[in-house]
Amino acid sequence: MNGFDTLTIKNVEELTHSSRRVEFTIPDKIISKFKFQPGQYITLRKQFDNREERRSYSICSSSNEPIAIGVKRVEGGLFSNYIFNELKPGMSLDVMSPNGRFIQKDEKKFLMVAAGSGITPIMSIISSNLKYNPLSSFTLIYGNKTTDNIMFQKELENLKDTFLEKLNVIHILSKEFQDVDVLNGRIDENKIKLLLSRKVIDLDVDGAFICGPNSMINNIRNVLLQEGFEKGKIHSEKFYHGSQPISKPKIKSESVFKFKANIEIILDGLRKKFIFENENSNIVDAAQSNGIDVPFSCKGGMCCTCRCKITKGEVTMNANYSLEDWEINSGFVLACQAVPKSKEVILDFDAS
Numbered sequence: 001m002n003g004f005d006t007l008t009i010k011n012v013e014e015l016t017h018s019s020r021r022v023e024f025t026i027p028d029k030i031i032s033k034f035k036f037q038p039g040q041y042i043t044l045r046k047q048f049d050n051r052e053e054r055r056s057y058s059i060c061s062s063s064n065e066p067i068a069i070g071v072k073r074v075e076g077g078l079f080s081n082y083i084f085n086e087l088k089p090g091m092s093l094d095v096m097s098p099n100g101r102f103i104q105k106d107e108k109k110f111l112m113v114a115a116g117s118g119i120t121p122i123m124s125i126i127s128s129n130l131k132y133n134p135l136s137s138f139t140l141i142y143g144n145k146t147t148d149n150i151m152f153q154k155e156l157e158n159l160k161d162t163f164l165e166k167l168n169v170i171h172i173l174s175k176e177f178q179d180v181d182v183l184n185g186r187i188d189e190n191k192i193k194l195l196l197s198r199k200v201i202d203l204d205v206d207g208a209f210i211c212g213p214n215s216m217i218n219n220i221r222n223v224l225l226q227e228g229f230e231k232g233k234i235h236s237e238k239f240y241h242g243s244q245p246i247s248k249p250k251i252k253s254e255s256v257f258k259f260k261a262n263i264e265i266i267l268d269g270l271r272k273k274f275i276f277e278n279e280n281s282n283i284v285d286a287a288q289s290n291g292i293d294v295p296f297s298c299k300g301g302m303c304c305t306c307r308c309k310i311t312k313g314e315v316t317m318n319a320n321y322s323l324e325d326w327e328i329n330s331g332f333v334l335a336c337q338a339v340p341k342s343k344e345v346i347l348d349f350d351a352s
């Protein structure tokens with residue numbers, strides 16, 4: 001699970017003026033390590049001025065194809081601008097094996113909703129199923145500012161041409177007028193209600209997969225739940241641009257932490273121990289300062305790369321933008337946001 005491999009860049013392709021598709025070559029001997037499920041992401045690592053940076057990007061390729069990611073350029077973003085300005089075929093990057101829980105079970109009929117680069121994991125789910133699961137069918141609601149901003153436009157059109165009866169794509173544009181009024185604007189609660197009332201979409205589906213900003217996900221989730229859609233059939237992945245952490249965990253509550261804690265990490269079947277001290281802000285930082293490399297990427301509670309399960313003791317989390325209720329109830333935490341609350345804590349990074 002943990003650890004990086006150095007992969008060669010096979011291709012860098014322009015998708016839009018502000019997005020790229022980056023494809024990797026995977027050597028045969030590690031091919032099984034990079035098997036992925038549609039909807040997952042990989043974490044990239046690179047040194048910039050002797051400082052290590054990590055970013056997670058969703059996989060856009062279909063299963064059984066080489067891993068490729070979709071990268072949207074972030075204004076001022078260190079990693080995405082490096083990919084845009086410097087990364088070329090033949091160069092290499094350190095890549096962590098695929099991770100993430102935005103994946104399907106046995107659904108056949110899907111409602112997909114994406115905004116902007118949120119299409120990336122959804123593209124992988126749609127194309128994998130259409131190509132390899134003949135019983136699948138999709139309605140995709142895809143929001144962008146203008147046509148020029150639509151990532152994977154050509155691929156979507158090709159899929160529509162090939163799987164005419166199985167893929168329905170509804171483009172919602174906020175800054176380019178379309179003749180049909182319901183297709184103008186943003187994807188929000190009203191838009192979903194309108195699409196439902198006009199029978200452009202229906203909720204007779206096995207699962208709804210939503211990827212975009214938090215507000216959009218919450219809006220859609222609310223409408224679906226109001227309409228009686230089963231909570232467990234809603235899957236979401238929040239927008240993560242790979243920018244800097246959105247909040248720096250703080251230790252301020254004396255009642256939470258006023259002692260040294262013994263931490264034990266289980267990772268790749270190995271157990272490692274260290275002492276968490278006051279100056280450590282979270283378990284990931286503390287592990288790193290003790291020379292223990294645990295998986296992480298955003299350090300902002302967004303990407304879930306640092307997800308692990310508490311098997312002993314207690315922690316508090318400063319933020320959580322990615323764990324679902326069932327995971328928290330089952331004892332999963334985000335190590336990058338976790339501060340010990342008890343003197344003995346065991347965290348299992350191998351738990352799933």
Ligand code: FES
Nearest residue numbers: 297299303304336
């Ligand atoms: S490293 Fe991204 S949620 Fe912890």
